[in-house]
Amino acid sequence: MKKWGQKAAGLCSAALTFAAVVCVLGRLSVLPSWDAAFTAAGFIMPGGAAEALKTDILEEDEEDGPSQPEPASSTPKSPSSSRPENSSEENRNSSGANGSQGTVSTTQKADVKEMSIVNAGVQYNNVWVKNLNKNHGIDIPGELQKQPAVKIVKNAGPQVLIYHTHTTEAFAGETRSRDNAKNMVAVGERIAEQLKAAGINTYHDTTCHDYPSYNGSYDRSKVTILNALKKYPSIQVTLDIHRDAMGTEGGTRIKPTAMVNGKKAAQVMIISGCDDDGSLNFPNWEYNLRLAVRLQKSMADLYPGLGRPLNFCTRKYNENLTKGSLLVEFGTEVNTLDEAKYSGDLFGKALVEVLNKLT
Template identity: 50%
Template sequence: MTAIFVIPLSLAALRMSPLDLSRLPEQAALLSAMVNMPEGSIELLESRFRDRLDQEYRTQGEESEVEPYISDWPDEENPDLEPPPASSQPSPSVNEEEEPVVTDPSPAKDPPPEIPEEYRGTLLQENMAGTAKNLLRYGAGKLRNYTDEPDSEIVEIMEQGMNLTLERTDAPQVLIFHTHATESYEPYDSETYDTRNTWRDTDNHKNMVAVGNALEQVLSDAGIGVVHDTTQHDYPSYNGSYERSAETIKSYLEKYPTIKIALDVHRDAIQRESDLIVKPVVEINGRKAAQLMIITGCEDGTMGVPEWRQNLRFAASLQDAVEQDYPQLTRPIFFCYRKYNMDLTTGSLLLEIGSNANTLDESIYSAELIGNSLAKLLLANMEQAEE
């Protein structure tokens, strides 16, 4: 805990002479990501992303850092944190178009819970569908390029369209699992929150397993074979979560060679200040839905994901399908130099459904909507292949 917070801020202080308060959030975010990289490669991250922090992105309230996972479980070792690289700004989008109006959702509906003032934080809800001009486009979807891959090449890959075709079989073709199953949500749709909340829960009725259940049900109802693994890979120890989930994926691929898609369902965490967290939310059919952020990785020679282009095509196709059905339900795709077990299939994606500031109800609703769009996409692509 001390290393996570004190070291980045100390390094930031040392590097700022004189102190530049306007850049403190940027520097802290960059240095925190460097310190927590599992590979421990501060020099690599500095050289790759030096002077590329996206101020517009942060001032618009669209931070998209993967949950820092401050574990409330007892661990003797340091957590194997998996944050993405610090924000970098892509070059202008190849396909510029007029942005739709992004409106914030209606006010919180639940009365504030009784929280002692010293533990009371601010919860800010925002529509984070993305309005920056430097977003890359495919259909109705958007992507933020946090890599050195040329924007034109990324767009060209996305425009190749859907890369997966399901078969007419009752066997499982979709695997849903949770590297961090114990992630949980806020208990209230409120403007305040309890700063003592860890947003972790081993009760599968209250954590990511419940969200995965909703996604599984929709796909199954559509006639798509699904297997949902409910293993809590992050409990009792957070250490090695991705290694353990990798073994789980491999075991299912061996048991069911028909599996083509592996979805790792998480939730994000967006903390702008020490006592301010953000809820990405949009209203769909008069009901609040937690916004989805798809994460897909890229290869830089060290990731070991040679088929990353196939995952990117799937990510772009899925987001386009969701956005066509439910405009502004998604945040821009997070395209970065990360692995997240995406080397194991060509249909591997990490889905961040909401953040710790969303409610479980909002996230389950989103999973149902996402499932509707995914099922329609997969079935339409299968029928097209059969023609």
């Protein structure tokens, strides 16, 4: 009990330190996001506590907005940066000395902290949801009772679209790659294989949307989605498959993993957006959430620990284009490709379990 008391006191002290950092940076008007405040604090909370404190860990990896002017320079950041691979548009647009196909990344030299990110946010049984909205709460059992607007027809036209807004995202060793055997396409293919094996016809679009320009990736993937929906009106579910990136100001990178059946897997995070204040032109977000919560539960039931808490956030990410649209993050840039592909298999099986009940 004494040791627990000391740990609790330490956690409280850390939380107070974090709050102080937030207040100071906020007054100085140099706080671009809560994620920046977290990394400025320079510490990692145990387990899922870090996730509970951060309100937008995607800030370093997703733009989700209008295209911005391209940067004038493509010089990589110093490895001592808190975000050595995803810290700037410059790194995202870097293509190496000769611009030929292959790696489009900088070398990782940061320390790595491996951890399981769980038990943060709102809980219902084994389902956890991190609600980042100000005006919308979440009733998890209530959402599980609602019917998604998805009707799967087996052995018919394509029912699922898998695509990649940030196609060149890759993993340890080559954190950006145009080689589809090493980037997000490889993970998407593992998901598609599970769906097809279950009789759920899947269209996997491998278009590269983030090279040679990273800016405007979501604009370009929107075109891909709309073209696919026009060509295959049977599509019920669209999945944007990414990988995440997390770290501290000191340069430590976070590697989220889970042990599943004795094998290491990259943790998976589902993102379901919300038009929290009505400004996103995103009227049907609730339907995506219904599907997301069911998928979160399926992962938790089949593979405990595989899923990070579902991210219910004030973002759109092209999820407004159908009533079955989700963005899914597989690990971070310091997970291995094998870990991510294994997670693709597991996630695919969890998705099959959900879609088999929506026929």
